[in-house]
Amino acid sequence: MEDYLRLQTPLTEEVVASLKAGDRVLLNGILYTGRDAAHKRLVELLDQGRELPIPLAGQVIYFVGPAPAKPGQAIGSAGPTTSYRMDPYSPRLLAEGLKGMIGKGGRSAEVKEAIKKYHGIYFAAVGGAGALLAQRIKKAEVVAYEDLGPEAIRRLEVVDFPVVVVNDIYGNDLYEQGVAAYRQR
């Protein structure tokens, strides 16, 4: 664990600027969950000039639709979902002050541009490690869109939630750099 940076959410401008692609991070504090359906609703509210059900400034959204909690669990298995489906919405949320996103898989050119422009950060968590990641989530409560079931927005309290920086404000992309280092064809 010694090569991990331990960070507290919400993220400040200074912290985001200090992060580089490849940095391994343990997140602590609050994360908000959101997938396709919740993102669509948030952007619709912004378009209508209405108030959002969650704060955005400095916050981190985790792209996840958890499994139901068994009795005694804070949350069921909760690994990241594939991020490109949120690409149409993320630039808008970054423009409104969102700082961090956690998912898996590459992002569009528009999202990477917005990360540079608005000083955001994109982290990856290990896809398919849902049982492991759930153990780092100590509390979960639905705060909006309960009708969406697993896609509802939840407020998570996490302790040492392991992620890696993929896209930083300097235009680095760990997917591109990591693959280039091992490509043989």
Next chain:
Amino acid sequence: MREIDVLQVTQAVARLCAEANYFLGDDMLAALEQAAGREESPTGRTIIAQLQENAAIAARDQVPICQDTGLAVVFLEIGQDVHLVGGDLETAVNEGVRQGYREGYLRKSSCHPFTRQNLGDNTPAVIHCRIVPGEQLKITVAPKGGGSENMSKVVMLKPADGVAGIKQQVVEWVRQAGANPCPPTIVGVGIGGTFERAALLAKEALLREVGSSNPDPELARLEEELLTEINKLGIGPQGLGGRVTSFAVHVKMLPCHIASLPLAINIQCHAARHKEVVL
């Protein structure tokens, strides 16, 4: 003629839904172990270790390996001397899925395609039936997650494209899929038949034991060549770079029309889940 009550089908499907999602198969545990020894990337090795730990937690606590517990894909091989009684088969399978996902604390992921309204019980299952000789009923439940299923395609190649064209398509498609299907993956390839048969062949190919060889030597060779090329892509665990992009390539092939060369690619994430029972 042997009678089987569909209530038994419901009970079996319910149990298999939970078991498939909690317990990663021995073939996959062995594949992860082997990958841990083969991966050169430090990040890749860390990820594989996390996946091994994750599988152990899921089995110990009987919780899903992955939160995406999939749409329930159910394969039924129905002996022609079986008489199903007590209700209709499709309803019985769907009731099994409903019970299995509810009682097993599995995520319900089925929704209306337009409104995206979650249907709340993970039905309807995707059911594939085959009539086979005998008086047994084999049920295989293979939950399929959205991330890897989205990285699938069917392409109708020209006969002139040949084996070289097939190889080029498969390797290029895995490259494009990149990190999205949660590598390391298993790549299911269906060749021949028709448009829809090729797709089903690719899915059926994913059910074969990882680490087993294709009984057809020509296809076994093709699988090895494809795997070697795919693992040269450098995608690695989770797409963050490395040697182990795929654990295996599985090919199924059938004859096709003289005008056609259908090719289907169905990618399976490392949470390769399927459990079966014979009634």
